[in-house]
Amino acid sequence: MTSQERLEQAVEQAARLVVAADHVVALVGAGLSVESGIPPFRGPGGLWTKYGEPDMLGYERFRDDPKKWWEERISRSGAMQELIDALAQAKPNAGHYALAELERMGQLQHIITQNIDNLHQQAGSVAITEIHGNRLKLRCITCNARWPLDQFPIDELPPKCPECGGLVKSDTVMFGEPIPRDALDECINQARMCDCMLLVGTSAVVYPAAGFPQDVKMSGGTLIEVNPGETPLTPFCDVVLRAAGGTCLPLLVERVRQLAAA
Numbered sequence: 001m002t003s004q005e006r007l008e009q010a011v012e013q014a015a016r017l018v019v020a021a022d023h024v025v026a027l028v029g030a031g032l033s034v035e036s037g038i039p040p041f042r043g044p045g046g047l048w049t050k051y052g053e054p055d056m057l058g059y060e061r062f063r064d065d066p067k068k069w070w071e072e073r074i075s076r077s078g079a080m081q082e083l084i085d086a087l088a089q090a091k092p093n094a095g096h097y098a099l100a101e102l103e104r105m106g107q108l109q110h111i112i113t114q115n116i117d118n119l120h121q122q123a124g125s126v127a128i129t130e131i132h133g134n135r136l137k138l139r140c141i142t143c144n145a146r147w148p149l150d151q152f153p154i155d156e157l158p159p160k161c162p163e164c165g166g167l168v169k170s171d172t173v174m175f176g177e178p179i180p181r182d183a184l185d186e187c188i189n190q191a192r193m194c195d196c197m198l199l200v201g202t203s204a205v206v207y208p209a210a211g212f213p214q215d216v217k218m219s220g221g222t223l224i225e226v227n228p229g230e231t232p233l234t235p236f237c238d239v240v241l242r243a244a245g246g247t248c249l250p251l252l253v254e255r256v257r258q259l260a261a262a
């Protein structure tokens with residue numbers, strides 16, 4: 001069998017699992033963003049490979065001196081600036097649009113993303129939980145209220161939450177910062193309802209994301225991997241689409257559409 005035939009066969013199997021499921025959730029990782037030109041952190045061309053791995057004290061520094069953190073944030077350089085530039089130019093790819101289409105068709109109930117780039121929203125997805133936050137938002141660390149960056153007036157540093165007076169920071173989760181409780185609760189809730197999980201561009205080795213596929217599998221659900229490379233999850237997956245999300249997710253959506261209409 002050629003690799004093309006293998007992919008077609010896997011798309012067929014995956015489409016049948018999606019149509020048969022009641023609650024499909026996509027767990028999305030950095031791989032899908034890399035396809036949109038956003039540099040990864042590790043590996044060749046990775047930001048940390050070039051600039052060095054940051055220490056794990058980012059959140060602690062924010063807590064110690066939020067005013068200084070905000071002042072530094074306003075004058076960024078190096079890895080952060082490269083990431084910000086890449087994020088500003090990035091556009092959703094065919095994989096993002098395919099997931100948005102799958103949601104509109106009623107065949108995808110939720111996206112849990114590890115990415116902060118806002119590309120799912122730009123592609124038209126609605127039901128999204130962002131484990132690591134969103135680069136275009138600010139968040140109160142006390143009550144988890146969130147605001148679009150450009151709609152929050154910053155008159156003083158550090159800015160304070162108009163709801164509860166708590167400290168306000170970027171919504172993106174920093175090193176050493178706990179995952180916001182509301183996002184984590186929603187992920188746990190989604191994983192509990194999920195009976196078919198798409199693992200898109202993620203190796204899900206980092207908790208809490210790593211626990212969600214395990215939960216789905218243990219409760220009798222199915223796992224579909226969408227990834228050009230093998231991951232630690234591969235042996236546990238029912239179907240593996242060994243290609244980039246931008247290549248195979250549109251094929252999957254097309255086949256789901258045909259099966260759902262039949």
Ligand SMILES: [Zn+2]
Pocket residue numbers: 140141142143144145161162163164165166
């Ligand atoms: Zn607050």
